[in-house]
Amino acid sequence: MHSSRSSLVTALAALALLLMSTAARAATKAKACNQSTTGMWVGFGYYVDDTAKWVTTGWWWADPNDCTESVRLRADVREIYVFANSESDDVEWQGAKSLCVSMDGAFEYDNAENRPCAIKRLFKKYGPDTGGNFTAALRDDEATRVAYSFTLCNKTDDYVSIALGNAPETGKGVSSDGWYVIDAGRCETYVRRGGYDNAYFYAQTPARQLVWHGQVPLCTRYHDSFELAAADSTECKDGDSERLPFTKVPLAKGVGFYDLTAEGAHAFKSGLNLCNGYSEDIYPAIAHLDGIWMNGILARGFWRLHPGECKLVDSVATGSVYLYAETADVGKVWAGKDLSGCVRNEGFTFPGVEHLACDGKGERRAGFFAWNVSEGANVYKFE
Numbered sequence: 001m002h003s004s005r006s007s008l009v010t011a012l013a014a015l016a017l018l019l020m021s022t023a024a025r026a027a028t029k030a031k032a033c034n035q036s037t038t039g040m041w042v043g044f045g046y047y048v049d050d051t052a053k054w055v056t057t058g059w060w061w062a063d064p065n066d067c068t069e070s071v072r073l074r075a076d077v078r079e080i081y082v083f084a085n086s087e088s089d090d091v092e093w094q095g096a097k098s099l100c101v102s103m104d105g106a107f108e109y110d111n112a113e114n115r116p117c118a119i120k121r122l123f124k125k126y127g128p129d130t131g132g133n134f135t136a137a138l139r140d141d142e143a144t145r146v147a148y149s150f151t152l153c154n155k156t157d158d159y160v161s162i163a164l165g166n167a168p169e170t171g172k173g174v175s176s177d178g179w180y181v182i183d184a185g186r187c188e189t190y191v192r193r194g195g196y197d198n199a200y201f202y203a204q205t206p207a208r209q210l211v212w213h214g215q216v217p218l219c220t221r222y223h224d225s226f227e228l229a230a231a232d233s234t235e236c237k238d239g240d241s242e243r244l245p246f247t248k249v250p251l252a253k254g255v256g257f258y259d260l261t262a263e264g265a266h267a268f269k270s271g272l273n274l275c276n277g278y279s280e281d282i283y284p285a286i287a288h289l290d291g292i293w294m295n296g297i298l299a300r301g302f303w304r305l306h307p308g309e310c311k312l313v314d315s316v317a318t319g320s321v322y323l324y325a326e327t328a329d330v331g332k333v334w335a336g337k338d339l340s341g342c343v344r345n346e347g348f349t350f351p352g353v354e355h356l357a358c359d360g361k362g363e364r365r366a367g368f369f370a371w372n373v374s375e376g377a378n379v380y381k382f383e
Contacts, residue, residue: 029070030080030134034062037140038086042068045081045099045112045123056099056112056123058083067135081123082136089191090147090254093138095124148196148254153187155261156205162188163202165218165231165246167195174200176218176231176246182260196254200246203260207272207312210265213292214247222300222349239342239360242349245292266292268315269375274323276305277383278332284313284325284382285343287353287368291317296352299341299368310379318375322368325382334382336369 032042043058052074060068062084073080083101084093100109100117109115126136146169154160163178175194182188192199202220203212219228219236220243228234236243249256268291274284285301301324303313324343325334342350342358343366350356358365371380 028073028076030073030136031068031070032060032062032082032084032136032138033067034064034084035137035139036143037064038088038091039063040084040086040093040138042082042084042138043101043121043123044071044073045083045097046073046075046077046079048075048110052110054099054113055108055110056101057108058101059106062138077134079125079127080134080136081125082138083121083123084138085121086143088149088189090145090149090196091143092121092146093124093142094122094144097123097125099123145196145254147191147193148199148251148256149189149191150199150201150249150251150255151187151189151257152182152201152203153257153259154182154184155259156210156265157184158205158209159183160203160205160210160260162190163218163220163244163246164190164192165200165202165216166192167198168192168229169194173230174216174218174232175227175229176200176220177227178202178220179225196251199249199251199256201249201258202244202246205265207315208268209271209315210262210267211292212247212260212265213245216246216248217243218246220244223347239344239348239350239363242298242351268317270316270318270373271312271377272314272316272321272373273310273312273377273379274303274305274325275310275379275381276307277381278327279307280327280332281306282325282327282334282382284323284334285348285366285368286314287322287324287339287341288314288316289319290351297322297339297341297354299343299348299350299353301343301348302345305382316373318373321371321373321378323371323380324366324368326366333366334369335367337367338370339368340365341368342366 041059045056062068098120099112101121160182162180165176168175218231219234222242283302287299290298322339341353344362
């Protein structure tokens with residue numbers, strides 16, 4: 001009798017352990033169901049133990065009215081945490097728990113609460129449903145807009161270079177970034193985190209033949225791609241920078257569209273083509289009245305021209321232009337006394353060049369000569 005009772009207790013204990021094990025295995029899976037009108041990427045977070053601590057993992061895709069696949073977690077948990085962002089990255093489903101994620105691809109992070117990481121996102125807590133399943137339902141009315149989505153369409157016959165501005169997440173001023181290329185006949189959508197009431201842009205075709213500008217002055221880098229914080233208040237006088245007038249575009253619920261048409265652009269009707277008629281490479285620079293701001297003479301350079309090469313470098317309103325050129329070792333120069341302005345070997349953009357001291361790093365003063373230009377294509381050959 002005693003032996004039978006012991007056997008029964010042992011059997012019941014084994015059954016209990018089996019049921020507990022089955023329940024634990026069921027509890028280690030989670031999924032999110034997309035009850036919104038846009039596709040989303042989903043990440044999961046959960047607490048493991050004192051070693052791994054908070055764990056985050058992602059990304060899993062869910063179409064509207066569909067769920068992610070079931071995600072197997074590394075431990076039995078009492079609650080899960082979920083973060084999701086829309087396909088266009090401008091809307092998020094957030095909570096209050098700040099955990100590390102990667103926005104560059106799939107990830108799984110241990111110690112996701114305290115580890116050094118570039119990006120953290122806010123995860124929302126979910127408990128099990130009445131069936132003990134961990135399923136998070138994500139709806140439109142729970143989404144938070146975190147960025148704008150701005151689409152520019154190039155309706156011209158040439159490519160367009162774009163610089164953008166937006167109010168960043170810090171809430172301090174307006175930042176700027178560029179340059180981005182939109183090919184003829186194409187549209188591109190840009191998403192920027194932070195303020196989403198307005199987008200800002202400046203655009204131009206090659207050599208500024210067509211320019212789309214407004215009345216909001218933001219600093220840019222002329223020669224290279226760039227990202228500038230506080231572009232509305234920075235000095236913008238380092239010889240690499242130029243303050244340009246951006247167009248401010250009001251957005252509807254964080255979304256906006258703008259067509260870049262030739263009819264809607266400012267057209268500079270005098271094209272400036274420079275040709276090298278010399279036996280060596282030459283490096284020309286050009287200066288002229290700023291046809292956008294009308295705030296002095298703008299100097300740009302240097303371009304590299306091989307022997308026999310011609311290049312359309314800029315476009316201006318009709319009038320006087322100033323030129324300077326030199327060979328690599330400055331053994332020969334093409335100079336004059338009509339304008340004294342700053343140049344720099346590394347390439348430069350100097351707004352208001354006639355007022356500058358030319359005392360920055362690598363800067364020196366050069367003498368420019370006048371070149372009268374007319375409407376249409378203008379060609380100057382250095383010989």
